[in-house]
Amino acid sequence: MLQSILSGLEAGSWYSLLGLAIVVVMKAADVPNFAMAEIGLFATYIGATLAEEGVSFWVAVLVTLVAGVIAAVAIDIAVMRRLAGRGHFPLLLMTIGLSLALNALIGRIWGQQARRFDAPWSGSFLGIGGVDISWSQIVTIVLGLVGAIAITAFFRSSIGAQMRAVAEDRATARLMGVNVRRVSGIAWGIGGAIAAVAVMLQAQSTLVSTHSASSLIIYGFVAATMGGFVSLIGTFVGGLALGIIQALAGLYISTRIEFAVALLAVVLVLLARPSGFTAGLRLRDV
Amino acid sequence: MSEVTTRLDVEPADEPPIEEDPGTPAPSAPRNWTAVKLVGLLLAIVLLFALPFFVNTYVLFVANLTLVYAIATLGFNILVGWSGQIGLAHAALFAIGAYGSTIGVEYGVPFLATMPLVGIGAALIAVLIGFPAIRLTGFFLAIATLAFGFVIVETLTAANDLTGGGGGMIVEVWTLPGITSSASTYFLTAVVAVVAFLVARHALHGRFGRTLQAVRQLGTLVGSLGVSALRYRLFAFAISGAIAAVAGALYAQLQTFIFPAMFDLNLLVPFLVMVFVGGAGSLFGPIIGAAFAVVLVEVFQDLGDLQAIAYGLALMIAIAVLPGGLVSLGAELRNSRLVGRFGRQRSASKRLVRRGQ
Numbered sequence: 001m002l003q004s005i006l007s008g009l010e011a012g013s014w015y016s017l018l019g020l021a022i023v024v025v026m027k028a029a030d031v032p033n034f035a036m037a038e039i040g041l042f043a044t045y046i047g048a049t050l051a052e053e054g055v056s057f058w059v060a061v062l063v064t065l066v067a068g069v070i071a072a073v074a075i076d077i078a079v080m081r082r083l084a085g086r087g088h089f090p091l092l093l094m095t096i097g098l099s100l101a102l103n104a105l106i107g108r109i110w111g112q113q114a115r116r117f118d119a120p121w122s123g124s125f126l127g128i129g130g131v132d133i134s135w136s137q138i139v140t141i142v143l144g145l146v147g148a149i150a151i152t153a154f155f156r157s158s159i160g161a162q163m164r165a166v167a168e169d170r171a172t173a174r175l176m177g178v179n180v181r182r183v184s185g186i187a188w189g190i191g192g193a194i195a196a197v198a199v200m201l202q203a204q205s206t207l208v209s210t211h212s213a214s215s216l217i218i219y220g221f222v223a224a225t226m227g228g229f230v231s232l233i234g235t236f237v238g239g240l241a242l243g244i245i246q247a248l249a250g251l252y253i254s255t256r257i258e259f260a261v262a263l264l265a266v267v268l269v270l271l272a273r274p275s276g277f278t279a280g281l282r283l284r285d286v
Numbered sequence: 287m288s289e290v291t292t293r294l295d296v297e298p299a300d301e302p303p304i305e306e307d308p309g310t311p312a313p314s315a316p317r318n319w320t321a322v323k324l325v326g327l328l329l330a331i332v333l334l335f336a337l338p339f340f341v342n343t344y345v346l347f348v349a350n351l352t353l354v355y356a357i358a359t360l361g362f363n364i365l366v367g368w369s370g371q372i373g374l375a376h377a378a379l380f381a382i383g384a385y386g387s388t389i390g391v392e393y394g395v396p397f398l399a400t401m402p403l404v405g406i407g408a409a410l411i412a413v414l415i416g417f418p419a420i421r422l423t424g425f426f427l428a429i430a431t432l433a434f435g436f437v438i439v440e441t442l443t444a445a446n447d448l449t450g451g452g453g454g455m456i457v458e459v460w461t462l463p464g465i466t467s468s469a470s471t472y473f474l475t476a477v478v479a480v481v482a483f484l485v486a487r488h489a490l491h492g493r494f495g496r497t498l499q500a501v502r503q504l505g506t507l508v509g510s511l512g513v514s515a516l517r518y519r520l521f522a523f524a525i526s527g528a529i530a531a532v533a534g535a536l537y538a539q540l541q542t543f544i545f546p547a548m549f550d551l552n553l554l555v556p557f558l559v560m561v562f563v564g565g566a567g568s569l570f571g572p573i574i575g576a577a578f579a580v581v582l583v584e585v586f587q588d589l590g591d592l593q594a595i596a597y598g599l600a601l602m603i604a605i606a607v608l609p610g611g612l613v614s615l616g617a618e619l620r621n622s623r624l625v626g627r628f629g630r631q632r633s634a635s636k637r638l639v640r641r642g643q
Contacts, residue, residue, distance in 0.1 A: 032425070083606060088424070089372065093562050094605050096555060101598025108591040214551070218432075225429045260440040263433030270426055 002131055004247040010137040010205065012243020013144030017198035018216060019223025019235040020151055021191040025072075026229050027155075028163035028187030030170075031080050032092045035099035037217035038106065039075070039192050040199030041208060043068035045110050047196075048117040048203060057120055064117075064196050072192025073185050081184055085170065099217065107210045114207035122204050136205035143201060147194060148236040154190070155232065163187055215259075222266055242266065334476050338469045347540070350472045352580045353479045354537045359560040359572035360486055361529025366558075367567035368495060369522035370502030372428040375415050376557055378435035379408045379527045381549035383534025385442055385449055388457045388544065397460035401478075401535050405528040411438075412527025416520050435554070443546040454545025457538045471539045478536060482529060487569055498522060499567075563604045565611025574612045578604075 018036060025033045047064030051057060075098065083091060116122075121135035154160050165173040166183050174180050202208050202216070219242060226238020242262050249261035338346055362376045386404035391397050415434045422430055443452050462470035489495060500508050501518045508515050538544050556579050564575020582600055586593040608614055 079602070079606070086609060090562065090605050090609060093558060094602055096558070097598040097601030097605065099598070100555070100601070101595045104591045104594030104598065108595070218551075221425075222429055225425050229425060254444075257437075257440045257444065260433070260437045263429070263436055267430045267433045270422060270430060 001251070004251045005244055006133060006137055006141075008244035008247030009240060010140045010243070011246065012240035013140045014198050014202045014216065014239075015219040015223045015242050016144050016236045016239025017147055017194055017201070018220030019227065019239045020148060020232060021194035021198065022220055022224040023227060023229055023232060023235050024151060024194065025187050025191040026224070027167045029076065029080065029184040030084070030088075030091075030167055032088055032095065032221075032229070033191065034092060034095040034217060034221070035075070035102055036191065036195045036220060037199065037213040038099050038102035039068060039071050040195035040197075041210070041213040042071055042102065042106055043192070043196035044117055044199040044203050044208065045106060045115065047200065048115050049110070051117060060117075061200065064200055065193050068192040068194075068196025069189040070192075072188040072195070076185055076188035080188075081181060084184075099214075103210050103213060106213075112210060114209035114212070115203065116207055117200055117203035119204040134205065136201075140201045140205065143197065144236075144240075147197065148232065151190070151194070152232050159183065159186060222263065226266060226269070238266075241269075331480055334480070335473070337476075338465075338472055343468055346468055346472055348580060348584055350468070350475055350540050352576050353472075353475045354533050354540060355556075355560060355576035355580060356573045357475075357479050357482050357536070358530050358533035359557060359564065359576050360482055361526040361533065362557050363561050363564075363566060363568075363572050364486065364490070364498070364529070365522050365526035366561050367565075367571070368490060368498045368502065369519060371416075371519060371522065372424065372431075373412075373416065373523060373526070374428050374432040374554060375412070375435035375438065376526065376530050377549045377551075377554040378438035379412055379530040380534035380537065380553065380557075381439060381442060381544075381546070382408045382411060383531030384457075384538035384544050384549070385455075385534075386531065387535035388455060388538050389448055391458050391460075397458075397535075397539075401532050404531040404535050408531030408534075409524040409528040412523045412530075413520050415527075416523030432554075436550075439546050439549055442549075449546070452546060454543055457542050457544060459539055459542055471536070475536050475540070478532060482532075483569075483573075490569060494521075559601055563601065563608075563611055565613035568611065568613045571611050571613045578612060 018040070021036050021040075022033055025031055025036070043064045046067045047060040050063055051060040055063075079094070079098070080091070083094060086094075119136065119139070121139065124135050125132040126135060126138065127133075155164065162173070162178045162183050163186075165176065165178055166180055170180060173183075198220075199208060199213070199216070202212070219239070222242055223235050223239030226241070227234030227236070242265075245265045246258045246262040249265075250258040253261060337349055341349070358376070358380055365371055365373050365376070383404045386407055387397065387400035390400035390403060395403070415431055442449050445451075449455055459467045460470065460474070461467040462473070465473075490498075497508070497513055497518055498521075500511070500513065501515045506515045508518075541548075560572060560575030560579050562575075563578055564573070565571030578600075582597055583593070586596045589596065604612065608618060610618070
């Protein structure tokens, strides 16, 4: 039970972080990015390959983060910012196309074989009160929390305010002297880095592959939905709740339907307390 | 393959430019234009039914698959394009049609009778999915309906005794006496496609389609006109679900073997592609979108990983270059400076004079 909740919190932290990456890009660049998990996977594979070649762990981590930032900013500059203001669903489809292409590209470079990115603490445990807790879980949960706090703090800074302004009204923000392109690039860079962290954390405790990326993105989107695509706190809590519900559904019902149960629970939450969960959620008037 | 392309080329040509933007009320078309349209439509239908007599099995399969997808996308487009609700349970409702009809046939129900049955059943399920989700909008509706879709597919996997679970089940193929099973499946699909298209055309260009658009654009404001927005939103769910299930039943006949993993995101994403690449909220969009998706997959079939890369890139290019979908291609070309200069660019007033307005 406790073990399930812990692993639920761990998985929930991945979902939260990926959801936060999606929300950051959504807030500042107004793009629902379905290719976020692939960006993270691409960066993680680069780091894992370096680590396998004997590069020291922390250098590999640094390279992974930089790769995530570069990949995301490159996508923004090459494709997405040219299509700004197209509306959410065309852009969503655009990123779905991007995720298909990136996923296949990653499969072509590294193959379909699942990989790990082991940290020095992977596989070691901390015994508290008769329960063994793996260090990967602790690191993931703590990093998830730190990441959420850091992003929230960032949005209160000057650039964060500019981002909110751009998301609110692109044209007016521009008139007020906000460099929209720079802001959008920064948001994509941050999103790419967070996505790289999310997939890296997943890879230090379990196997990741092009398949795991395509399911991870759904969880990330669900977490972002729980936060109404605007609330960082809502996204973070939503992702953690998703992870715990999923773990408990896997424990008490069946691991095969844990995904469906988790999604249904989300729907029930959305229906039962639409405005209570986060302020960003809007009801349609009927 | 060329026959397929010709056939598909005929249809967009029938389309009058006035249909490209469903948001604006269409001016009444002059009589001779209607006659041209009618002849074109009849020609397309004749070509459609003559196809099995002069192509090989592979081309017939591709054409059949295109038609099945076109029917399913027609239903999806009513929900997504015309009523503006992003409901993502479509692939699961398609699966209900495929499984419902296959299981029905196993229990002795004649195949032709299973099609309306799965249609009604899926319409009821679609309303159940739509009813709680109808209070939500945008991404929330998308996630909620996606969840229900996953539950349906997982239920199909779990119902081992009835569906064969994840291993799938063999479909008993319905065959007309005297012709091959693939030709009979094709004829049946073609009949359903023509009926579905004509009914949708009649309904969407009439009161129903205009009300759906009004609901999409005005929301509950249509209540002041005496129209229940809720009822029309649920109508859209029911109709799109019914069409999805009928298409699913035909899909099972075509594939002859079905398993739950066929109906997850791997199918939902292509459905979305077909609607938006073809042109959301247009009548011919689904047909063009389905042809685009099927031909793309078949052309790049031998390339392995490159197939997915090409598919993704084609989707991106189509959306970046043609925001209105492929149905808007003609108008985009006419309006573009490069082609317009060499082509028969006329001033707007002359064009209106020619149309007799």
